[in-house]
Amino acid sequence: MSDKANPAASAKDIARKPRGFPDRREGLIHAQARLVETVTGVYRQWGFEALETSAFEYADALGKFLPDADRPNAGVFAIQDDDEQWMALRYDLTAPLARFVAEQGQGLGRPFRRYAAGPVWRNEKPGPGRFREFWQCDADTVGAPGFHADAEMIAMGAEALRAIGMKPGEFVIRVNTRRLLNGVLDSVGAENAGTRLAILRALDKLDRLGASGVADLLGAGRKDESGDFTKGAGLDAAAVKRVLAFAEAGAATRAVTLANLAKAAGFTEEGKAGLAELEAIALALEALGAPEDDVKIDPSVVRGLEYYTGPVFEAELLREVTGEDGKTYRIGSIGGGGRYDDLVARFTGETVPATGFSIGISRLAAALAILGEGAKLDGPVVVLNLDKDNPGLALGLAAELRRAGLRAEAYMGASGMRPQMKYADRRASPAVVIVGGDEVAKGTVTIKDLEMGALKAQAITSNEEYREARPGQIEVPRDQMVAAVRAIVEAQT
Numbered sequence: 001m002s003d004k005a006n007p008a009a010s011a012k013d014i015a016r017k018p019r020g021f022p023d024r025r026e027g028l029i030h031a032q033a034r035l036v037e038t039v040t041g042v043y044r045q046w047g048f049e050a051l052e053t054s055a056f057e058y059a060d061a062l063g064k065f066l067p068d069a070d071r072p073n074a075g076v077f078a079i080q081d082d083d084e085q086w087m088a089l090r091y092d093l094t095a096p097l098a099r100f101v102a103e104q105g106q107g108l109g110r111p112f113r114r115y116a117a118g119p120v121w122r123n124e125k126p127g128p129g130r131f132r133e134f135w136q137c138d139a140d141t142v143g144a145p146g147f148h149a150d151a152e153m154i155a156m157g158a159e160a161l162r163a164i165g166m167k168p169g170e171f172v173i174r175v176n177t178r179r180l181l182n183g184v185l186d187s188v189g190a191e192n193a194g195t196r197l198a199i200l201r202a203l204d205k206l207d208r209l210g211a212s213g214v215a216d217l218l219g220a221g222r223k224d225e226s227g228d229f230t231k232g233a234g235l236d237a238a239a240v241k242r243v244l245a246f247a248e249a250g251a252a253t254r255a256v257t258l259a260n261l262a263k264a265a266g267f268t269e270e271g272k273a274g275l276a277e278l279e280a281i282a283l284a285l286e287a288l289g290a291p292e293d294d295v296k297i298d299p300s301v302v303r304g305l306e307y308y309t310g311p312v313f314e315a316e317l318l319r320e321v322t323g324e325d326g327k328t329y330r331i332g333s334i335g336g337g338g339r340y341d342d343l344v345a346r347f348t349g350e351t352v353p354a355t356g357f358s359i360g361i362s363r364l365a366a367a368l369a370i371l372g373e374g375a376k377l378d379g380p381v382v383v384l385n386l387d388k389d390n391p392g393l394a395l396g397l398a399a400e401l402r403r404a405g406l407r408a409e410a411y412m413g414a415s416g417m418r419p420q421m422k423y424a425d426r427r428a429s430p431a432v433v434i435v436g437g438d439e440v441a442k443g444t445v446t447i448k449d450l451e452m453g454a455l456k457a458q459a460i461t462s463n464e465e466y467r468e469a470r471p472g473q474i475e476v477p478r479d480q481m482v483a484a485v486r487a488i489v490e491a492q493t
Contacts, residue, residue, distance in 0.1 A: 020126030021133050030378075031365040035164055036117045036137055039359055042160040043115035043139045046152070051114040053096035055121075059086035061099045063346060077123050077132075089121035093138045094343065094356060101142050102347035110143025110352075117361065131362065138337075140356035142344070147277055150311045150339055151284030153357040157315055157335065158294040160359060164368075168291065170319050173336075174298035177278055177311045180261065181302060183271025184246045188239035198233035203247050206300045211248065215240050250298045254282045257297045265299075277311055303336070310339035315359065317367055331367040335359040378493065379428035381408040381485055384421075386436045388414045397433055397445070397481070404482045406489060424450065431488045433481065445481045448473045449488045 017023065024032070040050070059078050076088040090096055093116045101108060117137040126132055139156065141149050154173055161171050181200065190196045202217035209217070216222035218240045221232035235243065242264070249260035258279055265271040278297055285295055301314050314336035320328050337357035344352035381401055385394040394410040401408035411420045417434075424432045434446040452472035476484045 018132075020124075020131050022131055028365060028369070031368060032135055032361050035359075035361050035365055036135070038164050039137045039160045039361070040115055040117055042156060042163050043137075046139075046156050046159075048113045048115040048139050051097070051100065051116050052118070053090070053093075053100060053116070055089055055119070056087045057090050057096055057099060059088040061347075062088060062091055062095045063098070063343065075123055077121050091122055092120050093118065093136055093358070094140065094340070097138075097140055097142070098343040098354075099347065101344050101352065111149070112142045113140070114142075115139040134360065134362035136358050137361050138356055138358040140354060142352060142354045144355070145341075145353035147280040147311065148284040149353075150313075150355045151281045151288060151290075153337055153355050154281070154295055154313050155285055155288040155290040157313070157337070157357040157359070158290055161315065162294075164364075166317070168293045171294070171315065171317050171334075173295045173313050173315045174301045175278070175281060175295060175311060175313045176297070176299055176301035177274045178308055179270050179277060179310065180265055180274025180299065183268040183274055184243060184265045186268045186270055187265065188235060188242055190233070190235075195233050198231075199235070199243060200302045202233060203243070203300055204302045206247055211244055214247065215244060218243055247300045250296065250300065253292060254285075254295075254297050257299075258282065261297075261299060281311060304338060307340060308338035309341045311355070312336070312338035313357070319371060331370070333360075334364045334367060378407070378489075379424075379430065381406060381431050381433060381489070382420070382424040382427060382429045383408065383410045383433040383435075384417060384424075385411040385413070386417065386434070393435060393440075397435065401433075401482060401485060404486070406482070406485060408485075430492045431485055433485065439475070443478050444475050445478055446473060446475045447481070447484050447488065451492050452488075 044050075059076065062076060076091050078086045078088040081087055097114065097116070101112060115138060117135065119133055119135050121133050124130070124132065139153065141153070154175060158171075158173055161173075185196050185199060188199075190199055199218060202214050205217065206214050209222075213222060217230060217232050218235045219232045219237070220234070221230055223229045246261070246264040249257060249264050251257045251260060258275065261278070262275055265275070282297065301312060303314060304312055314333055316333050317331040320330050335358050337355070339353070339355045341351055341353045343354060344350070381398075383394045383398045383401070385391045387393060391410065391412075398408045398410040411423060413420075415423075421432065429450055431450060432448050434448065436446075439445055449472040474484065
């Protein structure tokens, strides 16, 4: 009988989860936990301290994501408290920090260097790889105005990516500054806010559309492959050329890039100030030992400029993967940050210099899984239960393994050996312990190394040969069980 024919069946009876809220099983949970431990370990080594804030903040504390009175859930998930104030799940980890710093006042001491890791929630349309709940791992310095603080964030972010296993050439942190972009906009006479935004949006598409596509968007406009037309910024040919010269000023070395930028944008007051910022950051990066391959000055980085007040940086994975459709894809952005000197001022009226770096843990974990580098599952050793009438032997052996510090369980149920072995495979077990009547009589246990057995079985061509060879299987005296199992587990970690 269908649900339509059964009036008793309603939506609440259907097992389903809200869109954009992923379920996470052990592999992904372990991958995220390993990433958080590794990244925060780097943050701690650089002198940052942990801070944990509540998942909920008052909605008006979320700054640019503040819901208006008629749309309390615009961008955030909000509820009204019993005092009629709106509370919302935090949108990021930075707004709670700004609120904390403002509440603590001068008693907090500055600079205040903190790191935080945890889930954030965004009330946005979900899609492939775009969730409404995901983990971030941030580090921020509040109260340090110098550009050496921005450089420290960049170098520390690069070190964190290396710590999780990224090799030279597999990632890059791209750096730009809002003031340099403002200088370019000023130089082409873009005074209207709409025109300035159209130029920035065009620059943001340089990696996807190339110079010719961006030139169209800077000028009259562009028609895409589907026939849809996007109106351009309306710049004349000379202005388009000047903006493109700026966007394409990036070079192999920081020194050459800075020289190119000086020619393309260093002749307005804002341009000169922005160039000075990047030069100061480049000198500090050199002192910090940040490799040229890890950090690039890239004038095409324009994201987050409505939020950041100075330098802005974006971390990107450069490694490529081949999709099921045979096409090659790049993972892309997995974090970033910048300087945001106006955030605390919303609460205090006082400009407080601040800079930070954030790594998208959920996105990074998913990327590593796609690349085949997710956390390896360390399932439990499974003790097979071959005596259906008396499972006590299996229970006792599992307890003995746990007392020795090994992760272990006894199989629960009355299935035969084959289903129990399949169960162990599903659990990603390193080994199974088998004790049947023969083993009991001899005072032994049989241990099967599942990883080694699978490798050796690849060279076996017949069932008879497999039964004869018993790949990965050993028999040891009962009192040597723990040592033998431990050796197998340690060899696989």
